[in-house]
Amino acid sequence: MKNIQTTLDKAAVGVSFLCVAHCLLIPVVIVIIPTVVSAMLSDEVFHKVLILFVLPTSILALIMGWQKHKAWSVILLGAIGLLIITLAALYGHDIVGEAGEKWATIIGSIVIALSHYKNQKLCRNE
Template identity: 50%
Template sequence: MMKSMQSILDKVAISISFLCIIHCLLLPVLLLMFPVLLALPLEGESFHQLLVILILPTSLIALIAGCRKHNRNTVMVWGMSGLLIVFFAALFGHDTVGELGEKILTLLGSLMIAWGHYRNFHLCRSSECH
């Protein structure tokens, strides 16, 4: 995989993770401030599932390709753990741990994904990446 593609995928995955964090933290405030946003499909499980569908292939490709280059398995552990948490929260969280638990899991998983990609990006750009 081209080095620039690796960087792009890591940046996209970080952006999606932060979009998820912003969605969880700010959406209630934004809906109060701008009720017109209620017309958009931003609330509900389908939006979370869409983000999971976007982040899964992006993260898997970027993390696997990066770890093949720099051989730092901790990057994969952070990213994959975050993916599993976000996946669980999006599909089962609301029913099993409630709305607050789902948000906490989503925030935790998104931060873990973002950290994994941040490390992946920097390791692949540094001299440690072969």
């Protein structure tokens, strides 16, 4: 059980940083290969698909960790991050524009990564 939770925490951190990399690298890629990017890496689609991986991975890892350490602060931090990236993916572009959506996604991803880091750290201490 411990190995699964640790693996999920690491996967969730990786996926969170994939969001950050996407937001920071896509503008560069758009300049370099505009036709490929516009056809295959639409921000709207990418963010919605990524949410399908981030949500279950993060929720499962955080719950498994909470069962060991009972630290609600980790769950709350993770929930805040997940809420931020979900709202950014679904409504960000319409509400805060493209730049606001990217910043919300970056901030939410960092918050999620921090929650998984804390989750992992507390689980190691148990």
